[in-house]
Amino acid sequence: MDLFIQLTVSGLTNGAVYALAALGFVLIYKSSDVINFAQGELLLVGAYVTFFFVAQAGLAWPVGVLLALAVAVVLGVAVERTVLRPLIGEPIISVIMVTIGLASVLRALVTAIWGPVPRSFPAFIPRDEVLILGAVVSADRLWAIALSILMLALFSLFFRLSNEGIAMRAVADDQQAAMSMGISIRRIFALAWSIAAVTATIGGMLLANIIGVGGNIAGLGLRVFPAVILGGLDSIPGAVIGGVVIGLLEAWTGGYIGQGLNQIVPFIVLTLVLMVRPYGLFGQEIIERV
């Protein structure tokens, strides 16, 4: 029972981080049809930038975190200006290839600045041990789960209620019609990338707090792929549930069956789900009026 609770908590933690990363991924896909292969690198950059402000510049952690989020917003806008805008009117596949390039550039930049060796992260989230039903669980994991839930709730309110949120969903539905409403597509793309970078930074921070800063954060970030495909590429609730399911599956198979297999099982489940629901669990079905 202890093992089960520990595994579940650690699965939920990873799942929550995947969900945060997947949220950004889904946003970009929804508003521009671009599959962002640099999502993992956004987590990496977010983690290192936070590391810089908190550990290297020695700022108090609330200030450091806010600055890191500001950098994320700037990064999102910069990507829209330099990468996406010149490619307007080009086939989507070109943009997707460019995100692969962006991934390499970001990873190389991080290595160039901070070096290849992983470092320990100043844990500003408490790491006390907590007892849940008799199992020992580290508090930072609970924090990660709670923070992720909070972020996801905030974003779903943003999409339902705010004008910009509605505009983003409108662009996702029909770009040209959205333009005819006076919605600026560039602005929406910049917003989507900024939000993606912000959620990735929060995810990266939470991961770094648990496993330290290092290149493997980008690798963990790549788990968004099974998560979003499982949940449906264009569904925000799907991203959350997909992330949590993948996180739990990994933790349980790793704990009960054996390390290594936890890399495979999520994909097996993914394949099975896709056979039944090709657009993912919550993916948008194309509305057809008959």
Next chain:
Amino acid sequence: MLVLNNIEVIYNDVILVLKGMSLQVPEGQIVALLGANGAGKSTTLKAISGLLGPEDGEVTDGTIEFQGERIHGLDPAEIVRRGVFQVMEGRRVFEHLTVEENLRAGAYTRRDRGNVPEDIRGVYRLFPRLEERRGQTAGYLSGGEQQMLAIGRALMARPRLMLLDEPSLGLAPLLVQEIFRTIRQINREQGTAILLVEQNARAALRIADYAYVMENGRIVLEGTPQELQENADVREFYLGLTQVGQRKSYREVKHYRRRKRWLS
């Protein structure tokens, strides 16, 4: 109010679609733009609203002026802000948004946020059917309801000039009548000028103050609806009437040639 002066539009740098097209929409009037498929009617509207960009089209010559200022080359968002709003062909509602969210999307450029809820109620007064379905996903509305939503969404921007592209497309005759009645009502009550592109010449001429006929990228005929209705060519090709005023019968068309059916 709106003046198109001799404009030329080229798609993909080679295909000349509008060849010296000129028309005017005076303040508060309904102007109909008639023409066959491919005459360039929709292109004209997109040239005005600045939506040619995503289709690789470009205004290469001439001027488009709205209230005395050149608007061509401006960002589509800026054109909406100045009061020109296009309702695109085929309704184009945001299918995965609810009816109310669609209306709010239409109000995106509004600065006076406080008046938006009142305007939403105004749209519901005009189209009570939409109020019944306010929380429903727009993609599942019927064609007529979607057209109402498309027009209501346009009203949310409080436009001074509305560009309507084929509002009757794919609707039952009774609904077409209802939509046209509403267009007239909007024009009268809110003073919105309307540039109406239609295939349904009869219905369009009934509500228009002035009309243009377009062919091959230019205006070939213009006049009041009455003048056009009396024109022999318009009667023959757009209203389907013969000289005597009877409905044309295809039984009398002599040059019908049997097609080789096995080819198709």
